[in-house]
Amino acid sequence: MNVEAAYDKFYAYGITYDRLKYINCDDLALAFPGNENIGYRAELREKIGLWKHKNFPEESLSTLSMNSNVQNWLENQPLHSPASNSNSVKVTNVTDMVKNSKSGQSLLSLYIMKKKLDMHDRKRLLNIIVENFFDCNSRKYIIPRPYQMNKLAEEIVEIFPTENKEIYYISRKAGRRTNALGILYNRFNNLNRKRLKLESTTSEEENASDKETLCSTNYISLKNKMKYMSGDEGDAINLWSETYKYRVNDIRHLKDLKSILEEWPFYKQATGPKFLDFDFQKIYPEETFHLINNWIDVRSQLCELYKNLLRDKHYGDLFALVSKECVNDNSKDCILIMLLNAVLKPTSRYVAEIDGKRVNCKTTIRDAMDSCIIHITNINDLEFTYAEKEKKSIHRKEKIQPYLIVVGPDIKSLFEFYINYDGTIQKFHTFIAALDICFKIFHVFNLEYPKESSLIWYFLQKQIYKITTIYDLKSSALCEFLTFFKS
Incomplete structure (x- = not known):
């Protein structure tokens, strides 16, 4: 029996062109019964399946009888939500990207039939992976790191064994080239460039609107x-x-x-x-009260961490004051924030002039503490303190950034709290309230954190206020500390 002979059978059973996309293996068995037609039914199933996949990819999976291996694979994967499209569930591995996408499931079904992926199939697969990666990545304009790209390529080959990993990704080192290679790498870069270009165009339009507003x-x-x-x-x-x-x-x-x-x-x-x-x-409408609301928990977590991370005896003795009843809560809070500089040690350097020579100096922990918190014993010392900061900033050719001032006879008896930003002094009733506003000043005024203590401000930004920007400093020490803190 040839393929053309099937038309009469289809017509007799009411299977029109419009209804053909809904046909399955059981329907074929009814139309062409008997063991003598097994091969013929298999041929029709293959050709109808390819036709449906090409013209109706979204329906092809649900109405075509799948290979039992595919069916078992899908049934054994826990679905977090109904499959709809590649953007419905944010995932980071290829298996879940395929599992949670109707397009991905139909692609897998087609692969079982054809035992290969062609250029069109690979393009669909890349679209699923790349779009899903960008959607679930909090930093919008960034491509995967080399190890991530390599892992994605390996996962593709695990799911589609006849594929060659080097089609998708060849690392720069392996290829002995300036840039990496592969269709996965190229797709990420091309889409990233398009998004950046679109962002730039949007920014230009917004800037034009801003200029109009300014006038x-x-x-x-x-x-x-x-x-x-x-x-x-x-x-x-x-x-x-x-x-x-x-x-x-x-x-x-x-x-x-x-x-x-x-x-x-x-x-x-x-x-x-x-x-x-x-x-x-x-x-940042969602991050306004994070420090105020969560400080009690943060305080206890810092205390636990300092027990293991503070090695220097001087700072260990300072930390010991936190557990003493005679020390007031504001003093304890101030000490805990100051000690962040002893754990997240400063890495910055500055150029100073010593004996007429320019010398490259390393920032000390004391420098870092003084850059964010100044302790004075008398309110009358405010002007003297600012004059000293001005002298140091001129010496180091750096700007004076906003900083906190705590007042008390000693560090364990603090009773007044201020912020100084460009000579403007604001008073607060508690240390944490002053710290909260000081942090917000940097973001409202688009200021850089002071280099000496930048890591503690980034700790507050990322861990407490949950803010991430494209301008953030990269620091392995901060990443390690954040990991300790979260665990």
Whole structure:
């Protein structure tokens, strides 16, 4: 019996062209019964399957009888949610990407029939993998690391054994080339370039809109009104909210902290922390109260870690004060934050002039502590402390970044807490409240963390506030400490 002879049978059983995509093996057995037609049914099943896969990929899996190996594989994989498309479930391995995608399942079914993947099939597979990787990666514009790319290629070969790993990925080292090779590597890079180009175009459009906003007479008049308004007036926060979009763009274009404070003097008033908190909440609405709400747990976790990680006797003795009842809670909190510098030791260097010679010096733990927290015994020392910081910044050719000031006869008896940002002093009732606003200042004003203590600010950013940006510092010591902390 030839293939053309099947048309009459299909017609007799009411199988039209439109209904052909729903036919399965049981239907073929009814139309062509008997052992003598086994080979003929197999031929039809193969040709109908290929036709359905090409024209109706989404339906081909559910209506075509699958090879028992494929069926067993799918049944033994726990589905987290109904399969819909490659973006429905965020996964990081090829097996789950295929399992959670109808397109991936139909591709696997087709492979069982054909025992190979052609160029079109590989393209579908790459789309599933690459799109899924970008969707589940918190850092949007980044391709997998070499070891990740190699692992993805190995997983592809595990699922599709007739495929060659080197089709998908050849490492730079293995290929003895400047760049890696393979269709998987190329697909990641091409899609990444397209996304970056799209982002750039979008940014240009937003910048054009921003310029239009900057020239808005209404915004300028509101801003001018705020310059002559007292911060305690009832409608101050309403004006602050109305000028938010303008202010964000204004801050982005201003050169330094001094210029920002001159343009937006509300930040310098006694109610400045309230406006700083407002702006931070606009930027990161989900992260505003993380430190305040979670500090009790963070405190206990740090205490456990310090027991094992503090080796130096001087800092061990400082940590011992935390367990003493005579030490107040604010002093304990301050000590725990200061000691982060002894665990996340500074790695920065600076150039100093000693005896007329420029010398490359390594930042000490004491330098790191002083860059973020200054302890004074008397409030009258505030001006002297700032003058000393100015002298050091000129000597090292560095800017003075925002920092905390704690006041008390000694470190275990602190009773007043301040923040100093470009000479503006703000007072707080607790150390943690001051630390919270100091951290937010860096993000609201787009400032860099001080180099000496940058790791402790990154610890707060990543672990406490759950913030990640494309500008973050890479540090193996920080990664290791975060791992200890989470475990």
